[in-house]
Amino acid sequence: MAKPKIEPRLPKGMRDFLPGEMIKREYVFNIVREVFHLYGFEPLQTPVLELRDTLMGKYGEDAEKLIYQAQHPGGKEEVALRYDLTVPLARVVAQYPNEIALPFRRYQLAPVWRAERPQRGRYREFYQCDADIVGASGMNADAEIISLIVTALTRLGFTSFSIKINSRRLLTAIGQFAGVEGAALAELYRSIDKFDKIGADGVREELIKRGLPAEAVTRIMDLITTHTDSPLDFLDDALNALPDARAAIRQLRDLAGWLEALGVPKTAYAFDFTMVRGLGYYTGPIFETIITEPNLGSITGGGRYDDLVGLFKGESVPTVGTSLGIERIIDLMEALNLYPPNIGGTVVQVMVTVFDDTTQVESARLTAELRAAGIRTELYMLDRPLGKQIGSADKKGVPLVAILGADEIAAGVVKFKRLVDGHEESIQRSQAAEAVRRLLGNGG
RNA sequence: GUGGGUAUAGCUCAGUCGGUCAGAGCGUCUGAUUGUGGAUCAGAAGGUCGAGGGUUCAAGUCCGUCUACCCACCCCA
Numbered sequence: 084m085a086k087p088k089i090e091p092r093l094p095k096g097m098r099d100f101l102p103g104e105m106i107k108r109e110y111v112f113n114i115v116r117e118v119f120h121l122y123g124f125e126p127l128q129t130p131v132l133e134l135r136d137t138l139m140g141k142y143g144e145d146a147e148k149l150i151y152q153a154q155h156p157g158g159k160e161e162v163a164l165r166y167d168l169t170v171p172l173a174r175v176v177a178q179y180p181n182e183i184a185l186p187f188r189r190y191q192l193a194p195v196w197r198a199e200r201p202q203r204g205r206y207r208e209f210y211q212c213d214a215d216i217v218g219a220s221g222m223n224a225d226a227e228i229i230s231l232i233v234t235a236l237t238r239l240g241f242t243s244f245s246i247k248i249n250s251r252r253l254l255t256a257i258g259q260f261a262g263v264e265g266a267a268l269a270e271l272y273r274s275i276d277k278f279d280k281i282g283a284d285g286v287r288e289e290l291i292k293r294g295l296p297a298e299a300v301t302r303i304m305d306l307i308t309t310h311t312d313s314p315l316d317f318l319d320d321a322l323n324a325l326p327d328a329r330a331a332i333r334q335l336r337d338l339a340g341w342l343e344a345l346g347v348p349k350t351a352y353a354f355d356f357t358m359v360r361g362l363g364y365y366t367g368p369i370f371e372t373i374i375t376e377p378n379l380g381s382i383t384g385g386g387r388y389d390d391l392v393g394l395f396k397g398e399s400v401p402t403v404g405t406s407l408g409i410e411r412i413i414d415l416m417e418a419l420n421l422y423p424p425n426i427g428g429t430v431v432q433v434m435v436t437v438f439d440d441t442t443q444v445e446s447a448r449l450t451a452e453l454r455a456a457g458i459r460t461e462l463y464m465l466d467r468p469l470g471k472q473i474g475s476a477d478k479k480g481v482p483l484v485a486i487l488g489a490d491e492i493a494a495g496v497v498k499f500k501r502l503v504d505g506h507e508e509s510i511q512r513s514q515a516a517e518a519v520r521r522l523l524g525n526g527g
Numbered sequence: 528g529u530g531g532g533u534a535u536a537g538c539u540c541a542g543u544c545g546g547u548c549a550g551a552g553c554g555u556c557u558g559a560u561u562g563u564g565g566a567u568c569a570g571a572a573g574g575u576c577g578a579g580g581g582u583u584c585a586a587g588u589c590c591g592u593c594u595a596c597c598c599a600c601c602c603c604a
Contacts, residue, residue, distance in 0.1 A: 095595085145602070148528085167604090195604090200528080202598075209604065273602095361603060384604080408604045438562075473564040488562060502564065 096199070096207025103428035103480075110426060111239065111413055112192060115212060118235040119190040122227065124214050127189040129171040135161040141170050141394065143363060149197045164196040168213045169391065169404070176217050177395030185218025185400070188227075192409070204414060215404025217392060222334055225368050225387060225403045226341030232372055232383050232405055233351045239412065240421035243376035247355040250335055251365040251386065253318070254356070256328035257306050261299035269363065271295070275307065278357035283308055286357075307356035314354050315339075331367075338368055364388045370405065379415060382408045428480035432459045433499075433519055436472040438488040445492050449485060449515070456516030477502050483522055485515075 100108060132153055151164040165171055168191045176183060192212045201207060214231060216224045229246055236244055258268050274289040290300045311317045315332050322328035360369045367387030385405025392400035416422055433453060437446045450462040463472050476484045486498040496509045501522050510518040
């Protein structure tokens with residue numbers, strides 16, 4: 084055999100998912116999909132490629148440099164790989180006014196591409212998982228999204244997490260209260276967002292370095308870091324001269340009321356006025372889920388963005404949604420050992436061995452019988468000794484092998500061997516599928 | 528985009544002062560064992576020491592260039 088002349092490699096920041104890993108990813112994806120359906124969210128799929136004009140001008144100058152352009156030689160259309168799932172959603176809502184009835188709740192679980200410099204947990208192709216409600220301005224929609232997050236994380240097995248809730252509108256009002264507006268506001272957000280990383284003193288220092296007056300910094304920091312039993316009351320008092328702030332706080336109170344009605348436990352969320360989402364388009368409440376024990380950073384992020392759809396539609400459409408950091412969640416499932424113990428590295432439940440030339444047809448028949456009964460069955464394909472066949476099943480993680488030699492065939496039975504404990508049983512052929520279910524149920 | 532680190536077998540890595548340094552463990556394959564996997568034992572295959580230069584009598588080892596990967600920052604999921 085000639086040596087391969089082309090070195091097998093992947094483009095930077097791209098990954099293959101081999102079966103063992105893929106099975107775990109599918110497990111997470113399936114639970115998330117189930118919960119979305121439970122909440123009445125519909126699936127949506129959009130193309131990997133969008134027109135450049137659809138994407139450009141939505142993410143800011145820096146982010147735009149990371150958009151993959153996707154021309155082919157001689158191509159007449161300017162196309163690009165999607166950068167997220169939110170802008171395509173906005174496009175879809177604007178494009179199908181007759182097919183899509185508002186409010187529209189959709190989810191999308193799909194890859195996006197960003198030409199960033201890869202790092203641990205950061206890739207150039209990664210899956211995003213978004214759920215949004217388009218066309219509902221009430222806080223009941225925001226509460227649905229938060230409830231959805233709690234249910235999804237709980238079903239996945241997460242126990243120690245907290246959803247931080249803040250309001251972009253409130254932060255803007257606080258900025259105004261301290262005399263910060265326009266471009267300086269974005270810088271203010273960016274610094275406050277580092278609160279977890281660099282602490283109150285770090286944020287204070289950075290704000291002063293950015294040129295904010297010391298007095299304004301003190302006012303802002305006092306407002307966002309004071310902890311009381313009723314944070315909304317505290318801010319309401321402190322900011323009662325600002326109608327915008329009061330409106331934002333009223334929204335948050337409303338949101339808390341809906342969360343209670345939906346049965347979201349109070350321990351699952353908390354108002355945190357130092358939490359800021361990076362993206363510029365949020366207009367109302369914002370939320371982010373952090374794993375609290377151990378402290379492993381955020382796994383969901385979202386909020387209300389009432390103006391984005393308007394970029395395609397011309398009129399504003401109130402929208403709220405969240406992104407589940409599905410790649411991060413998958414990493415943490417492993418780290419926190421949240422996969423079910425029997426998840427295994429294969430989808431195969433039974434491997435049917437092949438004894439020799441004279442029995443191979445019978446092995447194929449048995450395989451077909453098991454499959455017809457719904458057992459996920461692999462027929463061994465090579466002519467190798469039985470020991471090798473069993474070893475190969477074991478290595479792959481197949482829990483059961485079926486042994487079908489001349490003796491078994493003559494007796495009309497099949498012998499199953501359970502690899503985890505070596506337990507063997509001869510079973511009448513007609514009872515085979517049933518026995519497989521029983522053998523898998525007991526030991527592995 | 529900015530700064531730092533690393534690169535030796537399929538994987539994880541050792542390799543001293545430049546001079547028998549081409550090594551270990553794991554994995555793979557073969558056999559002990561032609562109707563039974565894991566354990567054990569024996570054996571085998573597998574490397575242009577990331578690439579291409581320079582210094583030197585001599586380079587895996589020293590120097591600079593390139594590439595890839597990792598980490599931090601920026602940004603974000």
